[in-house]
C-alpha cells in the first residue's frame with residue numbers, strides 16, 4: 300500500500316461526498332494546498348470511514364477560499380485515510396486494521412502506509428497536526444491531548460475547553476505526530492450534524508491564521524481536563540443491546556447509555572444487566588492490564604460501577620462496540636498538580 304501525494308487536488312475533489320472519494324483518489328492520499336505561510340498544518344480525516352465531518356469542513360473551507368480567489372493563510376496538507384471504508388460508510392472493514400491504530404509500526408500494508416506518511420511529515424516540519432473524528436454516541440465536542448505541554452494544550456483549547464488526556468492506546472496518529480510537532484485529536488460530535496462541520500471549519504480557519512502557538516500554559520483553571528483510566532470491552536461473540544432489560548441478550552445496557560458521557564456517575568450506578576453469568580465485561584487500564592474487578596460489580600443481574608467515574612465515548616452502536624469498545628472511563632485531572640510528574 301503506497302501513499303499517494305497530490306501537489307494539486309484531483310479534479311472535482313472539493314465536491315465529492317466521503318462515499319465518492321474512491322472515484323478521484325486511488326487510495327489513502329495526501330493532498331497539498333499551498334498557502335501564504337509555511338510550514339503547513341497537517342490535517343488527518345477519515346481514519347474512520349464513517350466520520351465525515353472533518354473532510355466536509357475542510358472541503359467547505361477550501362471552496363470558500365477558492366471562490367473568493369484568496370490564498371489560504373497557511374499551507375495545508377490534508378491526509379484522507381480509509382476511503383474504502385468511507386465508501387460503505389463503515390468505521391473499517393473486518394479485513395482492515397483500525398486506521399487510528401497503525402501509527403507505531405507493525406507488519407501490515409497499512410503500517411507501511413503510516414510509516415510513509417510519518418517520514419513525509421518529518422521532512423515537512425509541520426506547524427501542527429490535527430486529526431479530526433466524530434463520535435458514534437452523543438458527546439460534547441472535545442479535544443484529546445497526549446502531552447501536557449503548552450503548545451498541545453493551547454492548540455486543543457482553541458477547539459474546546461473540554462480536554463481528554465490519554466496515553467493509551469499508544470498507536471494513534473496524534474501520539475506518533477506528537478514526537479515532532481504539536482498534535483491533537485478533535486472529536487466533533489456525531490456525523491451529519493451541521494454544527495459540527497461549522498465548528499471544525501471555524502477551528503481550522505483559526506489555526507491557519509495563527510502566527511505561532513503559544514508555548515506557555517496559562518489559565519489552566521478554565522480547562523476541564525479528564526484523564527482516561529480504562530476502557531470497557533464486551534466479549535467477542537456476545538449478544539448485546541441497548542434497549543434496557545432484554546433477557547435474550549448476554550448484556551443488555553441501559554437505553555441512552557451515551558447520554559451519560561461526561562457526567563459524573565456515582566458508585567453503584569447501573570450500566571445495564573447481564574443475563575449470561577458465564578461472560579464478563581473486560582476493563583483494560585492504561586497499562587493494558589485487566590482491571591474489571593476494580594470497576595464492575597455484578598449484583599444479581601445488574602451491572603454496577605464499583606467506583607465513581609466519568610464516562611466518555613460510550614456508544615450504542617453494536618458494531619462499533621464490538622470493533623472498538625463500549626466506551627472509556629475517566630477521572631478529573633489537574634494539570635497544575637501533575638505538571639512535574
Ligand SMILES: [Zn+2]
Nearest residue numbers: 347350432433
Ligand atoms: Zn474516529
